[in-house]
Amino acid sequence: MTPSAFAVPIENYIGLSAVIFFLGVTGVIVRRNPLIMLMSIELMFNAANLALITFAKAWVNAAGHIFAFLVITVAAAEAAIGLAIVVVVFRRAAHVDVDEIATLHG
Amino acid sequence: MIAFWVLALALIASGVFTITASKPVYSVVGLLGNFVVLAILYLTLQAEFLAVIQIVVYSGAILVLFLFVIALLSSGVKPFDEGTNRLPRVLIPALVLGGIALVTIVFSAVRSPSPAQPSITAGSPGALGQTGEAGVFGSVANFGQTLFTTNLLPFEVTALLLMVAVIGVVLLAGDDVPSRLQVRERGTEREPIVKSGEPLTR
Numbered sequence: 001m002t003p004s005a006f007a008v009p010i011e012n013y014i015g016l017s018a019v020i021f022f023l024g025v026t027g028v029i030v031r032r033n034p035l036i037m038l039m040s041i042e043l044m045f046n047a048a049n050l051a052l053i054t055f056a057k058a059w060v061n062a063a064g065h066i067f068a069f070l071v072i073t074v075a076a077a078e079a080a081i082g083l084a085i086v087v088v089v090f091r092r093a094a095h096v097d098v099d100e101i102a103t104l105h106g
Numbered sequence: 107m108i109a110f111w112v113l114a115l116a117l118i119a120s121g122v123f124t125i126t127a128s129k130p131v132y133s134v135v136g137l138l139g140n141f142v143v144l145a146i147l148y149l150t151l152q153a154e155f156l157a158v159i160q161i162v163v164y165s166g167a168i169l170v171l172f173l174f175v176i177a178l179l180s181s182g183v184k185p186f187d188e189g190t191n192r193l194p195r196v197l198i199p200a201l202v203l204g205g206i207a208l209v210t211i212v213f214s215a216v217r218s219p220s221p222a223q224p225s226i227t228a229g230s231p232g233a234l235g236q237t238g239e240a241g242v243f244g245s246v247a248n249f250g251q252t253l254f255t256t257n258l259l260p261f262e263v264t265a266l267l268l269m270v271a272v273i274g275v276v277l278l279a280g281d282d283v284p285s286r287l288q289v290r291e292r293g294t295e296r297e298p299i300v301k302s303g304e305p306l307t308r
Contacts, residue, residue, distance in 0.1 A: 006109055008110045013151070015141070016118075016147075019118055019121075020118070020121050020140075022116070022204075023122060024122040024125075025200075025204075026125060027124070027125030028195075030193050030196075031125060033130060035130040035133070035172065035176060036125065036130055036133050037129075038136075038172070039124055039125075039134070039137050039160060039172065042164070042168065043121055043124060043125070043289060044145055046140070046233065048166075049144075049156075049160075050144065050148075053148055053151045055153060056153070057151045057153070057244075058153055060243050061243075062244075062249060062252040063245075063252070063256075063257070064245065064250055065153055065155070065249055065252070066252055066257045067165055068153070068156055069249075069253070070264055072159060072163055072164070073158075073267065073268065074267065075164075075168065076163060076268070076271075077267055077268055077270075077271035078170055079145070079168045079171055079273050080171065080275050081271055081275060083171055083172065084274070084275040084278040084279040085174060085179065085278060087179065087278075087279045088278050088279055089177050100157060104162070
């Protein structure tokens with residue numbers, strides 16, 4: 001393929017994916033609200049998906065699409081479980097500090 | 107090229123809005139914009155099926171799940187303590203780990219072979235309009251053929267994973283199943299969704 005004025009290098013897509021992943025990590029680390037932390041995790045899933053689909057396009061290989069599909073499934077399962085845990089924690093105690101939930105430390 | 111930068115800016119802006127919003131509902135709105143822009147980006151990458159899935163599953167299912175939980179938990183109250191700011195405490199470990207990750211990415215990018223298509227043209231001959239042809243990269247038929255032949259086992263493992271997730275959610279968040287005896291004692295009276303002793307509305 002000859003590069004044209006409309007061509008976007010894949011480095012741009014990968015860089016964009018990295019920026020979104022960075023935003024997700026920042027959200028998980030900085031925010032205290034568990035719902036927003038879960039949403040930041042979704043951001044990271046999406047960054048990984050963007051990278052996978054970009055590489056699938058770059059190598060003209062549908063395996064990346066399959067993997068992104070699996071990642072979406074895992075994200076759905078993770079959101080369901082995570083939100084269930086949030087609901088359970090909130091039922092047990094009305095006001096909780098996220099850093100002090102240590103019941104599962106063992 | 108211009109379209110890419112517009113989409114990239116919208117993606118980053120909605121992501122920043124998601125993690126800086128003061129209320130979870132605003133975060134959901136930001137995340138919704140993020141998902142829609144990402145679906146358009148998937149279209150430019152010839153991933154039609156995944157663009158549709160992105161809208162249906164993420165925006166349709168996962169975000170609505172988030173909204174349900176927000177509505178259930180925080181009806182006018184602040185359910186979780188904000189506490190002190192964590193940023194100063196985690197800044198140095200985060201920078202160290204981020205530096206390690208950056209070095210790893212650059213190293214592997216330098217070592218990796220160059221791809222078949224080093225740049226992406228949105229208008230390149232591809233799947234648009236050819237969704238039924240299995241030989242065309244990115245078409246829905248191609249995706250389905252790959253999913254159900256080469257990658258059938260991961261697909262079935264996905265089904266198992268979702269099953270486990272459903273059972274886990276029911277075990278975690280579901281009410282205890284009342285025994286037959288209690289039901290008979292209670293008669294035809296319906297069980298309230300929110301029990302009075304629970305601190306849901308506090």
